[in-house]
Amino acid sequence: MMKLFFFAYTLVLYLNFAFTQSAELNTQEMEAFKVIGEKLGAAGKKEWELDKDPCSGEQNGNLYVYCNCSFESNTSCHIYKISLTFQNVSTALPSEFTKLPYLTYLDLSRNYLNGTIPSEWKTMHLDTLILVGNRLSGPFPIALHTMTSIRYLRIDGNRFSGPIPEEIANLKNLEKLYYLFPLT
Ligand SMILES: *[C@@H]1O[C@H](CO)[C@@H](O)[C@H](O)[C@H]1NC(C)=O
Ligand SMILES: *[C@@H]1O[C@H](CO)[C@@H](O)[C@H](O)[C@H]1NC(C)=O
Ligand SMILES: *[C@@H]1O[C@H](CO)[C@@H](O)[C@H](O)[C@H]1NC(C)=O
Numbered sequence: 001m002m003k004l005f006f007f008a009y010t011l012v013l014y015l016n017f018a019f020t021q022s023a024e025l026n027t028q029e030m031e032a033f034k035v036i037g038e039k040l041g042a043a044g045k046k047e048w049e050l051d052k053d054p055c056s057g058e059q060n061g062n063l064y065v066y067c068n069c070s071f072e073s074n075t076s077c078h079i080y081k082i083s084l085t086f087q088n089v090s091t092a093l094p095s096e097f098t099k100l101p102y103l104t105y106l107d108l109s110r111n112y113l114n115g116t117i118p119s120e121w122k123t124m125h126l127d128t129l130i131l132v133g134n135r136l137s138g139p140f141p142i143a144l145h146t147m148t149s150i151r152y153l154r155i156d157g158n159r160f161s162g163p164i165p166e167e168i169a170n171l172k173n174l175e176k177l178y179y180l181f182p183l184t
C-alpha cells in the first residue's frame with residue numbers, strides 16, 4: 001500500500017515536472033519580451049538570448065524572468081516577475097511592459113534608466129515596483145496615480161522632484177513608499 005502511494009506520488013511529481021518544463025510562454029508575451037529585451041540593450045548583452053523561451057528554466061544572463069505555468073485553462077505560461085539589476089542599462093523605461101498582463105513584480109534597480117515612468121504603465125497591475133538607483137526625473141510619475149494594485153513602491157535614489165501628490169490616496173494597497181531619499 002505504502003509502496004503504491006510512493007509510486008503514485010513520484011508519478012505526480014514527475015508529471016508536474018514534465019508539464020512545467022514543456023509549457024511555453026504565451027506567444028504575445030514572447031513577442032513583448034523580445035521587444036523589451038531589445039529596448040533594454042540586448043545588443044550589448046550577448047548572454048541574453050531573446051529567442052529562447054524565458055520559461056524554459058534556463059538562466060538568461062542577469063535577466064531573471066519568472067514564469068507561472070500553472071493555469072488550468074491553458075497550458076501556456078505567463079511572466080509574473082522580472083528582475084534586472086546592476087546592469088548599466090541606460091535607456092528609457094519601455095512602455096511594452098504593459099503587454100505582460102500577469103506581471104506583478106518588477107525590479108530594475110541600480111541601472112541608469114532615464115526619463116519618467118511611461119504613462120502607459122497606468123494599466124499595469126503591479127504589486128511591487130523597484131526602480132531605486134536610476135536617473136529617472138520629473139515630478140512624481142502620473143502613471144502611478146492610479147496604479148491601485150501597488151503595495152511596495154521604491155523609486156528613491158533617482159532625480160525625481162516635487163511633492164507626493166494627493167492622488168497617492170488612490171493607492172489603497174500601498175504599504176511602503178520610498179520616493180525622494182538619496183541613494184545610499
Ligand atoms: C493559450 O495559449 C496559446 C499560446 O500562447 C495562445 O495562442 C492562446 O490564445 C491561448 N488560449 C487562451 C484561451 O487563452
Ligand atoms: C500561478 O497561477 C495560479 C493560477 O492563477 C495561482 O493560483 C498561483 O498562485 C500562481 N503562482 C505564482 C507563483 O504566482
Ligand atoms: C558597468 O559599468 C562599469 C563601469 O564601466 C563596469 O565596471 C561594470 O563591469 C559594468 N557592469 C556590467 C554588468 O556590465
Ligand SMILES: *[C@@H]1O[C@H](CO)[C@@H](O)[C@H](O)[C@H]1NC(C)=O
Pocket residue numbers: 090091092114115116
Ligand atoms: C536618456 O539617455 C539617452 C542616452 O543616454 C539620451 O539620448 C536621452 O536624451 C535621455 N533622455 C532623457 C529624457 O533624459
